[in-house]
Amino acid sequence: MTASPSPRPATKEKPKLAFRPLPVPQVDVHGFWGDRADAVATRTADILYERCVEARMLEQIDPDRPSPGIVIPFHSPSPDEADRQGAEFTGSTVTTQMFWDSDLGKTIETAAYSLYRRKNPELEKKIDAVIDMYGKLQQEDGYLSSWYQRIQPGKRWTNLRDCHELYCAGHLIEGAVAYYQATGKRKLLDIMCRYADHIASVLGPEPGKKKGYCGHEEIELALVKLARVTGEQKYMDLAKYFIDQRGQRPHYFDEEARARGADPKAYHFKTYEYSQSHRPVREQDKVVGHAVRAMYLYSGMADIATEYGDDSLRVALDRLWDDLTTKNLYITGGLGPSAHNEGFTSDYDLPNESAYAETCAAVGLVFWASRMLGMGPNARYADMMERALYNGSISGLSLDGSLFFYENPLESRGRHNRWKWHRCPCCPPNVGRMVASIGSYFYSLADDALAVHLYGDSTARFDIAGTPVQLTQASRYPWDGAVEITVEPQAPLEFTLHLRIPAWSSSATLEINGEAVDLEDMTSDGYAAIRRSWKKGDRVRLDLEMPIERLYANPEVRQDAGRVALSRGPLIYCVEASDNDSRLHRLTLPRTAGIEAHEAPELLGGVVTLSATARADAGDGWQDGLYRREPPASVETRLTAIPYYAWDNREPGEMLVWLRDG
């Protein structure tokens, strides 16, 4: 048995200025995110575990039980079948999936972060039992995959393209790191270090090793986390190898297919764009293929760019970022419009009702954006992280933390409703772990700087140059743009505080200890940089004007032509049937209509609604037919919009983000 090294920072040949997110336990969130995190800690974390049990995942990993043996492949022969199974988890069918380990990994990760917020000894005990099963399951050589050991024995390392083998390892690694940090228990971490060592013995650049990498990226960013927590450079190097090798010629997936006697052309998804392995990553300039895979790849690339100071990766990432954000992103921060490949189609193709916009993809965009901030504060990335966080990602979780969306459309006829579970249950634990670790997205720390990316009631604890500092935000954000920050170093301490000035704010003002400061001079890349010697009780007040905005899409987006969306601060709004008398497609929001914001503390856990006097097409005089020469009459009506993330938390009904602009 390989001894696992002690946790310590990864050593690098040449240290770089790198910003790393604050670890989860160092940030307490309250207010908006506190409510979300409470829902996860009190409900979602337990639900995830229970659903995994109901789905009989434990039967797959537990060597003391008979193997479930019944295999229903992920790509079901019939879309109906998929719909039916996806609609509601019944518990009556044993569906064994090749990616169960990943769902358990994310469930462990969600549970781990939730333990910081709320002690939960019952859940911790259950997770320990799962970890014990993995301990028993692990083979002598370190190999660990419940699918390949229990369902498809003898086939390990024969199909990296399709079978999520390294992807599962990645999620278990992330779960292991989080659980170790939360509980101090090393067992899963040790297991995963041994497995990572085994992976490095099989795959890698050295002669005699397979030149493979995973068809579903994930292990890259997981190995970075493992390297950071263990201090082992070898894991970082393995992550870099996976990034560097991807898409090289001869193509590994071709060779691997031939090796197992298959025709490489008989590939379900037809193009390696599906897994972003169509060309080496540094040559990629379009976001393509499966959206979650893309986001995880770019996240790993960003980590490696930061850790190795690799500008060639950074250049590629910026091209990809441009491509995503100027041509292929929903206004909600959702992405990947098509169910066909769970991913990207063509530029400016952003259908609203049929939007796939998988919860995992928006969560993945948060991951990527936050890692781009590792290379220094830049609102280009942080603004988009905030957009995806407040809209297209948390829309995937019901307000009470118990129900989930897989797809996040921007228009609904009322039949797209949250479900208890999904046969491909990737999204619930993904949004769960993101919300439960939200504090680490608020702040990132460099050697002598702290960057504040997100605003909201919270307290952060960190060290700079060995001096402990506490930073407290008091704010009603996102409902109000006033943020009061108190900085409390244990001793006076010089460092730079970077404060993000969101692009949505039409004007911002800054006061330090009551004195106005000219923001313009100190702001670059969308962040105000306040360098000073901080002492206990220093107060910074940032006032972000939070106007209600009408937003219009690039006219290349045909689905949004003649339409307008509403936003206020970081929130995108939608209209829902519950708040509006008219059928939603009949509404037109006149350009001249004044829009008002109202506090609604009793509504949807407390929100600010927007309302305006609008016009509605009248239904009179259509008894005789579908079509006529006279346009519908127009009547005055009141339109009320709610934040998009909160939709479908009441009775089922229509929803619409892009209103007719009149």
Added chain:
Amino acid sequence: MTASPSPRPATKEKPKLAFRPLPVPQVDVHGFWGDRADAVATRTADILYERCVEARMLEQIDPDRPSPGIVIPFHSPSPDEADRQGAEFTGSTVTTQMFWDSDLGKTIETAAYSLYRRKNPELEKKIDAVIDMYGKLQQEDGYLSSWYQRIQPGKRWTNLRDCHELYCAGHLIEGAVAYYQATGKRKLLDIMCRYADHIASVLGPEPGKKKGYCGHEEIELALVKLARVTGEQKYMDLAKYFIDQRGQRPHYFDEEARARGADPKAYHFKTYEYSQSHRPVREQDKVVGHAVRAMYLYSGMADIATEYGDDSLRVALDRLWDDLTTKNLYITGGLGPSAHNEGFTSDYDLPNESAYAETCAAVGLVFWASRMLGMGPNARYADMMERALYNGSISGLSLDGSLFFYENPLESRGRHNRWKWHRCPCCPPNVGRMVASIGSYFYSLADDALAVHLYGDSTARFDIAGTPVQLTQASRYPWDGAVEITVEPQAPLEFTLHLRIPAWSSSATLEINGEAVDLEDMTSDGYAAIRRSWKKGDRVRLDLEMPIERLYANPEVRQDAGRVALSRGPLIYCVEASDNDSRLHRLTLPRTAGIEAHEAPELLGGVVTLSATARADAGDGWQDGLYRREPPASVETRLTAIPYYAWDNREPGEMLVWLRDG
């Protein structure tokens, strides 16, 4: 071998006033429909036969060749698969379909009608050879199904629900009737009479017979044709039985499933609404399920309503007609929005880009509407027949007669293009036979009346009370609304001439032998009824005002909200990329814009285009992102529209029917 009776009119217990379409050879069409019919006679008819050969259909029916044996079921496991196969017929795969007989039946029917227009001895010889194969294939007892004899032997009459057994018989009957009428050759007619006799010996109301009917309606209307051409009431009665029995309890499809050891609930389409057998036909009040099946059923019901004077069927048909035309019909006369069931979804659900609107369904609506006219002239039906004829049905055939659409969307991004063939090749011969027999839709004849349903250059020959009459229309219709009709009875003759006054015409004037006549007094149900003693050379001039119209959809149709469509006379228009500078979704047609009609004799075989000064969203200033606070600037542009039926006959490009209304 059963002797086939001589052709003579069907005898009925009580004769009714019934209008029957003029037989195809009694009408010569010129002008617009002459061009279409020429394309079918000179190209489509031969192409259909050749494609059937390339698809290796003859190998299935020819007993002298080995059975093809390779079965690829219609409902392919993967939609990709279906797409790939549907996109282009390659000839390299043997796909054997249970409905090949129907495609050959319709191909024979198209060839038959085309022979009136153009002698084609080579094609006639080939059809004769196909008929010889069917002659050899027919079993001693009269049974005839290439699928059940050659591919699934021993299973006849075990799955009427799914396997198109009677549907195939119906299309071969229609082909037999048409071929007999066109060539005088009785061979296929005799074959099909023997088969119909066999069917009547197996299925029917009498004790000991199966109480079945076909999952895909078609044989009902075919048996009516067979009864009319042979004069055999037994075929009419069998058709009526199929109509009457449909949807009765206990449900035949349930019993049949159990008889073959299957669970009736394990039905792919889940509901018998799919085949309109969810309840007895007289109790039906919603158009449901597979759209082509529905149209064929209603056609058969209309025939039986006419032949038996059955008002209970007529009442049901009128309910269904209302439901279709006021809630479930595209403005093009297309119908059945969903690919999932090739049919209807919910009221007012009429998506444009994803519209299935199968060519066969619009052709089926023409069939139904024309049969509703059997109960007397009524523009309620004829207006819709014209709408479907000029728009959503012939859009399925390229102008040169060589390429086809299966789906007829109302919006395209330029990737929906005509194909050579389809693995389910139902549409090409369906639109082929409809166009080749167009003359019979122009006119229908009762004992002492002739109804003119459609206008356009044509000559009709018919007898009334034993006196031959020739009626000639001179008109540039549909480009111009002036119609000059000359009536030439061999001897003076009293009868009623019914002339349709289309609903789209804002005003119409009538002159008889140069004298103005007050239309209002003589018009009922949308037809002017001119009763007089006609003598040679009598001239009727009808002037239909043909304004350019803006049409608006019922506001319940969310997909058309804020949109406007253009029409002129019977034609619905669309904009296509070829004629417009701007991306089509960027265009807005102001309500105040004047719209002009222009003759374009060189364009698309000669059309009238519509054009107007419109606005287009400008693409400036969007370098930095997808969304911004300022709406797109608006620039003036010229919009040009062409008739919808003619789209996708040039280079591939975008197409749009419903323009933004501004």
